[in-house]
Amino acid sequence: MKNRVTELLGIAYPIIQGGMMWYGKAPLVSAVSNAGGLGILTALTQPTPEELAKEIARTRNLTDKPFGVNLTILPSISPPPYAEYLAAALDSGVRIIETAGTSPGPYLPAMKAAGAKVIHKCTSVRHALSAEKIGVDIISIDGFECAGHPGEDDVGGLVLIPAAARALSIPVVASGGIGDGRGMAAALAMGAEGINMGTRFCATREAPVHEAIKQAMVDASERDTTLVFRSYRNTGRVLTNPISEEVVAHERQGAPFEDIRHLASGARGKATLDSGEFANALVWGGQVVGLIDDIPSCAELVTRIVSDCRERLSTAQAYFC
Structure with missing residues (x-):
């Protein structure tokens, strides 16, 4: 597959494993990247920026493919040292950063100066437009079906994805409620240029949980x-x-x-x-747990999703005589 997302990120398939607390570690991240998608380490899963640097090194020992680091920025009385975590990622040579939570604006100059591509995850078109304006490269738009924090607007992907694709000029990745090739085909048909999956990658053999x-x-x-x-x-x-x-x-x-x-x-x-x-x-x-009925390897899952996506798109095309 080839589109703006695969070209920007240097990956074979526009399938992203989003940052997830406690899951986003080297075994899962490297498996997704080796399968042709984009694995993402979760910075704050590591107790210190120094430990993040070590986890990046461990990931590099397991894959020679691109992978990224997630930095979720949340308002707090005693925030973690976000700038130090970001510096650990950039100094370790990571050139794909996924941001979430509040605006990545304060950290964008450092990311851009290092030549990093920035994927910003948000739950509304208005926030996506703001992120595009300050210079992020890709928007991951998170529908109400998602795990984690879906925002307060309660807009599902069937509306949110095409609304974002219509409003933005940068690539859109669909997130929330996607776990198979049907979902990927639907996302592409609605104007997205890739998918971001969290929960589905949790139920894989490489996910580092019980x-x-x-x-x-x-x-x-x-x-x-x-x-x-x-x-x-x-x-x-x-x-x-x-x-x-x-x-x-x-x-x-x-x-x-x-x-x-x-x-x-x-x-x-x-x-x-x-x-x-x-x-x-x-x-x-x-x-999307309602669509999960097995625990495959990441390679098996990515291969199946791509194959099923192609089949669904081909079937839909055949409706037009």
């Missing part, structure tokens, strides 16, 4: 996700389990975030991903 977590994604249907933190206007989509139900119950009672902080802690989530005790923490996942 097999029970992957099996929970296989077992889930498209109805088995829950929206949490809505009352705090920080909506997140997670898999339905006792903890997500407890969080929602507290929210319905008007509880302040401090009352549920212990349920939502990152340390608790990481422990669950490591132990496989699915019922013990929030486990992030999108509605």
Whole structure:
């Protein structure tokens, strides 16, 4: 496949494994890149910028293909040293950066000075236009179906993807609710030039989490996700389990975030991903779990998606006589 996304990123297929906390490590990232897609390390999964540099080196030992680093920038009283994490990535020779959260504007000059390509993930056309204006190279537009934080506009991909493709002049990558070749074909037909998958890559053999977590994604249907933190206007989509139900119950009672902080802690989530005790923490996942019914290797998954995408596009073309 060849389009602006593959050309800008130097990859065979416009399939991106987005940055995911605790998942975006060398084994998964290198497997996606070796399969012809773009693997992305998650900077803040590493405890320090120095550890990120080491993880970049480990990834390079596993692939000679392009890969990127995700930097999710969030407002905080005590923010992590974002500039230092970015410097660790750029100084290690990484030339693809995925940004998310707030505007990457303050960090864009350093990225551009290093010659890096910037993919910015956002959940609305207005934010995508702002990112295009300041100079990002690719927009990853995240529909309401996605895992993680879908924003507060509640716009699904069927509307959001073509709206973004119509409004922007830079390439658009479709994110949220995509996990197979049908989804990729639909995204391309709506004007996107690639796809970004998070949840689907979580259920692969190389994903560095307990097999029970992957099996929970296989077992889930498209109805088995829950929206949490809505009352705090920080909506997140997670898999339905006792903890997500407890969080929602507290929210319905008007509880302040401090009352549920212990349920939502990152340390608790990481422990669950490591132990496989699915019922013990929030486990992030999108509605695409309803399309997941196996745990393939990344190579098998990418090959299948590309093949199925071609088949669906060919079938659709045949409708026109």
